[in-house]
Amino acid sequence: MKRTCDFCYRLCCLSDGQKGVCGVRQNQGGRLVSLGWGNVVALASDPVEKKPLYHFLPGTHTLSFALFGCNFKCSFCQNYTISQQEYYSQREGRPLEPREIVDLALFHGSPSISFTYSEPLVWQDYLCEVARLAREAALRTIMVTNGSFSAPALERLLPLIDAFNVDLKGDESFYRRVCKASREPVLAAIEAIVEAKRHLEVTTMVTESDHTPAVMEALSEELKTRGVEVWHLSRYVPRYRYHDRATSEEFLAEAVERARESGIPHVYAGNSAQDTSTYCPHCHALLIRRGALRPVSRVAGGCCPECGHRLYGHFPA
């Protein structure tokens, strides 16, 4: 009997024995199963800034992990050994029950758990179990995702996730050529996350050939009209199968400057030596200084101490 997986926008309709595009979900005798369920292939306690999230509990650590898999095929993937099917058999993981992930977060004193590194949408059955237990333990949940939700996945995950970092990778041509995917579900998810009042930061990796000023201007317009307040522009460096030259600091700085001028309140350079501090969008006072060490925050009760402007995000009391 055929079964349809609704974990992402692809809605793969699978015959008995068939796997979906991600290689993770499989129809086994009329039952959909997730291969690699509970097999943790990456696990670390990271600064939350590394997700990147700059406006969500800054200065804290987050217990971060991944199971194997992704529903995209980005040729620039930084984590291809844990996302792409051809490496599946080469990754020995560590079997962990959802309860053990939550216990690890509590043991490390992490206020949050992050579903990250690969694409959590394709292992969302495991994610949901961890997230429910995390809620019971008063831990926050973070999802770092390519954003290609199906409508049922959005419905399932919005109530369980406190903060999202969603990749908006480029224009439609970039999604089709380089990611073998589609951009429409990502824009729809961004809109739904903002509407649901969940914390959202968006990331775009910037290449010199595909992220021209015209493309970046169109992206910033799309984000602005959807009410996005935090945008990370990350400098591309060569990896996997995308062989453009590394993006220069100058090219990235210009992209950041133009994005700021477009009216998005907080734009940050990523994978870069540039200043990543947070300034008040109203009076321009320095609010969070970020350098090599732990961020130093002057945010008081979520507000700028100089002019009282309420800053977008969640800040420790």
Ligand code: SF4
């Ligand atoms: S997660 Fe997405 S790609 Fe994988 S089987 Fe389900 S619908 Fe298909």
